Amino acid sequence: MGHMTGTRWLSPDQQRAWRAFLRMQGRLDARLNRQLQSDSGLSLADYDVLVQLTDSAQGRLRPYELQRLLQWEQSRLSHHLSRMHRRGLVARDECTNDGRGTYITLTDAGRAAIESAAPGHVDAVRRLFFDGLTGEQVAALERVSTQVLDRLDALHT
Amino acid sequence: MGHMTGTRWLSPDQQRAWRAFLRMQGRLDARLNRQLQSDSGLSLADYDVLVQLTDSAQGRLRPYELQRLLQWEQSRLSHHLSRMHRRGLVARDECTNDGRGTYITLTDAGRAAIESAAPGHVDAVRRLFFDGLTGEQVAALERVSTQVLDRLDALHT
């Protein structure tokens, strides 16, 4: 693409960093998903939803609260909850104080699923990721992540 | 999940870093995909395939070569190429010297698509990502990425 003009391309350093970063992202994600899926039948997305419910009072949240915690698109969340509901991981209860809403509740099966999945998942995260990095690298990564996140927010959409 | 025993959980620092990292990944990816999609009708995956073809001699590659360059699963690639073929971005030509294979060729429409998409995409990558980071941070990120990548390879599957 170097023959085009009028655009500021990435520097060679930036290109290399960008490609390495994208590839790492994709492969790490695929590996973690595969481990979770084959060991416990959950996806990374299921896992994230279940963690939020586990951490919440009474194991239940409104969809819009989950949305804010996870930063997911509304329809993604809605579709995902439908699938989790079909598989019995969460229940949908009526919301007495707001007729538009529902409560998403952790079922016993959902709680059992996250409890049996967690050790293997944490172990995979540790083995594949943290065990290869120094404390300083982890700290630097966190700073980079929050900086980019803030930037994404600041630049709106 | 803190009540379970017998598993080494992540330290608070690691937890924070991990959550920030995952969230950054997901949101950056979604934003870049949306920009590409709405500005030029391509996905990030389409873009990656087209870049590889553009960079190759005569604009054509065997699927297994693309697979090694992109590090994708075979069936992911195969499905993806089918969709790109349907949309006219690539052609499938017979491979004369190996009866099992095909050549994936960049079409004029494919070349036009990547050429019109590239400036906007690079600009988004720069704005959303690189402009918020120092050169040192970029270098550190590349090191972390390649270290993790090497680790993923070493740990096989």
Added chain:
DNA sequence: AAAGATTGAGCGCTCAATCTTT
């Protein structure tokens, strides 16, 4: 109208099964 939420279509990814040529 805004807030909370769902739905259907269309594309993306993974797994397991399958097919042909080497």
Added chain:
DNA sequence: AAAGATTGAGCGCTCAATCTTT
């Protein structure tokens, strides 16, 4: 059998449209 490649099923994500309650 291994290498190169495809297919179908099932789940995941996004966009646009829609619905109900506030």
